[in-house]
Amino acid sequence: MSSQPTRIVVIGGSAAGPKAAAKARRMDEFAEITLVQREQELSMASCGFPYYVGGTFDDRNMLICTPAGNVRDSQFYGKAKGIEALVLTEALRIDRDTKTVTVKHLPTESERTLHYDRLVIATGARPVCPNAPGFDLDGVQTLHSMGDADTLRAIRDTKAVEKAVVVGGGLIGFEVCEALRLAGIDTTVIEKTHQILPFLDPDLAKLVENHIRANGPDIIVGNGVAEFLGDNGKLTGVKLDNGTELPCQLAVVAVGVRPNIDLALLSHLEIGDQGGIRVNERMQTSDPDIYAVGDCVECKSLISGHWMRAPYGDIANLQGRVAGQNIIRENSASFPGITQTGICKIFDFTVGFTGLSAQAAKAAGLNDIETATISGLDIPVFMSGKLLISKLVAERESGRIIGFQCIGPGDVSKRVATMAMAIRGKLTVEDMVNADLPYAPPYSLALDHTIVSAQVMENKLKGLMQGLSVTEVKQRADHGADCFILDTRSPEEFEAMRLGIGETLIPLGALRGRLNELPEDKDREIILYCKISLRGYEGAAILQQHGWRNVKVMEGGIMAWPYAREK
């Protein structure tokens, strides 16, 4: 401590940057720490913007407060953290030879040179702009900065907009969609690809789509923005690739973000093939005195080993903490990588995922996988349980769990956290079938949804059950395939709700006595289901053992069926 204080400069004051600075301060009371932030605000809860816009809360300060209620402004950083926070200040360039950063105070345009012993780049990401004319019209927005949040909140409060279009059907797109809908705005979400929520497999995404439509907003997939239409500089509508024009006074663009690597490029730091700054486990860039954290870097997938982008607030905070330790005590902390976990509230549904979907696994070259889709309640009927629909992905050979998607009105969050930890622990399906989880009726079924999911997967891996997805069954029905479709529910249930895809009703309890009604050809494909396909599975076991050789269960049952029903 008698030596010269370490000089630390952190560029970026939103999430990862402040975390790195604060951790460094706690590790070294005498370091000189400067935080450079382009915006006015510091350490904003950006993920809270949609809830502010939607009116979940009204006090804007809550987005920039500590839990104890202190606004995290420059003064707070100075007093509580001993960190000099330069706001409205842009870092212009890094000189790695002289170890300096040149910054400009935007209001005064005055420049200043900061010396560093260790530099942290936390420049975040920038919203991707669709390549369409009219993007600069008044009324075309993103939701990235506090300023954006203020603008959208003002639109809500003044009731200035009747119709809005959200461009982009990802997490943020639908959070914005819900916020606009809650503000009473007639909202349409458009998505260029053929599926919303790309981290889900299509069957599950379609169920979410149904839920969103049921809450008012419309969704158009397979159609991007061709042009933002305007009049006198003001947005009047959005023209789609197929020529459709959607009149609107507001368009919120949420088609993803791109790492902000301008400074890193200028300084010739290594950039990865995913477009982010390449860092090692210590969060060090190719220059060992320069660290990088948050949305501007690439992370390693703990599942595939591939480099990925993970622009999530929690990852930014984790990385910031690791960098903060290492810039004071070299090699004292590591960030091993990510499993890719995310979650989102969309009206009464929660949509969550961890690890790889089936399509992501295949895209990553993992082809020998098995999936298991189930429906079920989160807690017992007598405790007013709510539905969960999930899809588990595992490697067939090793049984290792590599992905889990879960949606529905039930407690998705807990199940995704549970499976995220299973993936982190490199657990197999065999480990998971006997997991010891907290059970009491207010919180779980006796066998939690995650355990049942693993048990169904185990049944499939052991060859005890053959499954079909709802989509595969729909295709068979649409093409008039020669299969025998069996609904194993009760007549009352059949009367109240049914698919109408040529199915025969034989309640499970009657099945053993009515085997003569089943196909004589023991090789004919038989597809069973019930409400959630538990009785379907039990029925399938009966038929298999009575000699039918091509017996399949429609996974997830009617609850997982996203297509139109007869009733």
Add this chain to the structure above:
Amino acid sequence: MSSQPTRIVVIGGSAAGPKAAAKARRMDEFAEITLVQREQELSMASCGFPYYVGGTFDDRNMLICTPAGNVRDSQFYGKAKGIEALVLTEALRIDRDTKTVTVKHLPTESERTLHYDRLVIATGARPVCPNAPGFDLDGVQTLHSMGDADTLRAIRDTKAVEKAVVVGGGLIGFEVCEALRLAGIDTTVIEKTHQILPFLDPDLAKLVENHIRANGPDIIVGNGVAEFLGDNGKLTGVKLDNGTELPCQLAVVAVGVRPNIDLALLSHLEIGDQGGIRVNERMQTSDPDIYAVGDCVECKSLISGHWMRAPYGDIANLQGRVAGQNIIRENSASFPGITQTGICKIFDFTVGFTGLSAQAAKAAGLNDIETATISGLDIPVFMSGKLLISKLVAERESGRIIGFQCIGPGDVSKRVATMAMAIRGKLTVEDMVNADLPYAPPYSLALDHTIVSAQVMENKLKGLMQGLSVTEVKQRADHGADCFILDTRSPEEFEAMRLGIGETLIPLGALRGRLNELPEDKDREIILYCKISLRGYEGAAILQQHGWRNVKVMEGGIMAWPYAREK
């Protein structure tokens, strides 16, 4: 399938037994499966009894229904499962030589001999009865059977009772306590030992105690039942060991359960030192044709390797499934053991745990452990976050996580599930500090409570922070120890709420400028805290680096303080 069908007898029809029978049926359509149940009901949701008693729901059938609404009676088992269920039938003895079980139909007293190729013992557990006179008085109850649930529910509905005593301060005791309180009954819980909820460490247990008292019920610890007092065969009160008499019309005894091993003893099967039937990973007893599952067996701890009892409904179901597979396909499934995970709703608190508490770890001979207690919100303030208080236990040397307790009005269940999986995956604190969990404001803080808990533990293991428990601080205050106690909150917070244990208030933001107010003696013990002790920790880092050598943080802050406060 052309051979003789396998004959399977399952003794016990509550949870583990029916599960074993149903799984065996799915594995072998042609086995002859007989389920022997002493009670009238089959496959009851016993864990739901308190919620039926307390009026969360009114339809008794919901306790014995499938999710599709079918009552699980003998007829249902016959038709849907092809299982002969003999209810009101007691298994009298097992003859291992002839491989038979003699059973008696209780209403008719007729006996019958069942032949088995494989036998499953799922005889469950029996409530422990306190060794006190008057146990047979009318008004002394347990909550173990459907009949018990009916009796207590009738008491609620008829408003026949004004005062009740619950004997036993464990999970079931407090579930019953809440149910009785919801029924408008003035309730006192008595606990023989000096602490309620023995799976918690005392500091946390005390916070739960406060919460329960705040909801009405009284709690008396360190005092057992000496006698149930009666008049004309009816309960009039409970006399405690210290002579106190508590007048009441109802006493519910919930002092734990004991494995029901009568049949196993009669058949000379191996019994373990915990008083349960000893089984291997296949759920096989010392007789390879006899399996045992559920509350009557012992399980291996995945943490300590010790044998334990785990009378939980979820474990019973897991074991039943494993036995069901193995009795059809030998050695096809295993039950590796338990981490001991449990949860309970007590008024607005959830109380959960997984693995070992500090006291349980020490009792198991694991002495080189570290703990980390934290308080914090489950989700952000702007989303109306609720408090969680938790204690993490890890091995100091390896960093392996071995236990986690969590309580509070927040979403405890998810955090316990998360940590249960961390323990199952044998994760270390280092793994957990960078966990990739589902983050969005409706579900979590950017750094989830479980991650912060691991980070605080890491700080302690790395020597960056020294902690004291609230109890250790209280003891120092009570004994007038020569320590300097520092509250680092704001004056406004101090005005609204404070401990009053001789503390000095220096807000964190002012601390660097007021170091001259701190003890001159750099070896004097300084104890810092704030509301949750995050600012306390930041303050401690400052003081340590300014040369104070004996700086400690009161873990969990004021939110974890269970004792009386000045304000």
